[in-house]
Amino acid sequence: MKSPLYLLLLAATAAAALPAQAGPAHQHGVARLDVAVEANRVTLYLDTPLDNLLGFERAPRTDAERQQADAAVARLQDAERLFRIDGNAGCKLAKVTLTSAALSLPAPGAPAAKDDHADLEGRFEFNCTAGARAGFVEVGLFAAFPQLKRIELQLISPKGQMKATLVRPASRVALVR
Template sequence: MNRFFLRAAAAPLLLALCMLNAHAQPGHPHVHGQVKLDVAIDVRAITIHVDSPLDSIVGFERAPRTDAERKTAQQALAQLRAAGKLFTIDPAAGCTLSQVDLDAPTLGLGKAPPVQAPGHGDLEGNIVFECRSPVQARYVDVGLFDAFSAIRQIDVQIATPDGQYQRTLKRPSARLTWGRQ
């Protein structure tokens, strides 16, 4: 399927989520151990936007200084790129991982670093799953707690054709649900 079409189809839902999130949380707080997810469900895809302090993913928020830190960062990025293992979508939707775009300027990924306080590096990612029937999905099992031990809480905004939902996941609860169960 055409990736441009998937991005164009998911863009309005993600834009709505980002605007809702920006309005609800001015100043974009940076909280260690806390990850934000925006989940957009449209007619052809499920798109997950991840926003996290680097500390929650790799254990530090600056460029790696040692071989051990470089290895930790590479392993974390590899796990995120294998997002199909981190996010297990309800089989009723018939989804397969299509695309993973990561942006972590401190680690040399993506755009130039924004002006930010020293020691406050972030990671953002867009993960797209192509689906036969995404609106049939009623849950996503989120594997971020198992993959990244520093994550304590995941705040989620979900936009579906049926409505918008807000959820919070805390260890050990890793199933994200919405709609009628």
């Protein structure tokens, strides 16, 4: 017979497997960030209303809006500055994948969202020599995007999973060790 503790651990494992969509959906000022720590890799998954990055949620229509969108994308692509992982983990940025229909990401010509709200999802992969030694990550999203007020975090490591909230102007996230 399975003990209650065993069942509890099973439940925790199932929760860890949930995608980022588990939190409140599309709230302006709020983004979701999942941080997955593995031995050789730290992966961050960002899910945010486009409004937090641009102040609007549709394809840019003017040159000024296009420049604004390009600047936001450039800030996200510069993930080594956006997410500073504890130097003890020896992480180097490997890949950034941004998805937003309204911004035609990842491919130009992708169909734009038709409803009144739009999101951007980002996946930021770092290769690490000692991921388990990552004690913290400095998250630069508040500095980069003034409209963003709160980040709902989910931290996932081989040792467990926990939730946390980062409120402006805080930037340091302690990782599960």
